[in-house]
Amino acid sequence: DAMVIQNPxxxxxxFGKPVTLSCSQTLNHNVMYWYQQKSSQAxxxxxxxxxxDFNNEADTPDNFQSRRPNTSFCFLxxxxxxxxxxxxxxxxxxxxxxxxxxxxFGDGTRLSIL
Amino acid sequence: xxxxxQMEGPVTLSEEAFLTINCTYTxxxxxxxxxxxxxxxxxxxxxxxxxxxxDKGSNKGFEATYRKETTSFHxxxxxxxxxxxxxxxxxxxxxxxPLVFGKGTRLSVIA
Numbered sequence: 079d080a081m082v083i084q085n086p087x088x089x090x091x092x093f094g095k096p097v098t099l100s101c102s103q104t105l106n107h108n109v110m111y112w113y114q115q116k117s118s119q120a121x122x123x124x125x126x127x128x129x130x131d132f133n134n135e136a137d138t139p140d141n142f143q144s145r146r147p148n149t150s151f152c153f154l155x156x157x158x159x160x161x162x163x164x165x166x167x168x169x170x171x172x173x174x175x176x177x178x179x180x181x182x183f184g185d186g187t188r189l190s191i192l
Numbered sequence: 193x194x195x196x197x198q199m200e201g202p203v204t205l206s207e208e209a210f211l212t213i214n215c216t217y218t219x220x221x222x223x224x225x226x227x228x229x230x231x232x233x234x235x236x237x238x239x240x241x242x243x244x245x246x247d248k249g250s251n252k253g254f255e256a257t258y259r260k261e262t263t264s265f266h267x268x269x270x271x272x273x274x275x276x277x278x279x280x281x282x283x284x285x286x287x288x289x290p291l292v293f294g295k296g297t298r299l300s301v302i303a
Binding site for chain 2: 082084109111118119120121123126133135168170172175177178180181182183184185186
């Protein structure tokens with residue numbers, strides 16, 4: 079019954095080695111989001127897609143990029159991970175970008191950097 | 193910009209105790225308000241929401257009322273269980289930001 083699925087749940091990569099995290103959804107929602115959540119903090123929005131329209135947050139580092147090849151899938155690419163990028167990465171979806179639309183989250187990918 | 197302020201945690205309660213987690217907001221207009229819950233090792237789940245003043249959201253025994261006059265959306269539950277142990281986030285949409293979260297309040301319920 080999982081509706082927003084993130085793979086893998088745990089990812090280990092080396093300092094500076096590119097890594098891709100994936101997210102898929104079975105809800106057919108128009109909007110997909112990527113958040114970074116560090117320990118004991120609130121999720122921080124990195125970017126979101128409204129359909130194919132990409133919206134980057136102003137303070138998202140250039141090191142982070144995203145792709146959405148179709149409605150169901152969205153990827154987070156970290157080009158050269160640094161130690162500070164170790165975090166939980168959460169994918170979420172919503173039916174539309176309207177302010178009263180709830181977001182549906184996956185269980186996240188915990189990224190560790192060696 | 194719009195923001196939410198939550199009470200600092202952690203909050204530790206005994207089973208069957210009454211829970212209140214305070215949330216106040218600053219916003220232009222009257223946005224929808226949300227409470228999300230994050231259980232250990234999981235993503236966030238929508239707990240409840242309210243879309244206009246005086247609305248009460250409720251789910252799983254939790255309630256929160258949208259109070260325009262006090263700009264608050266406090267979360268309450270009459271009798272907490274160990275399974276309610278989690279982090280609770282108050283949130284609202286703001287301008288081009290789909291959701292602005294509070295810092296979260298960790299709740300621990302002990303048997």
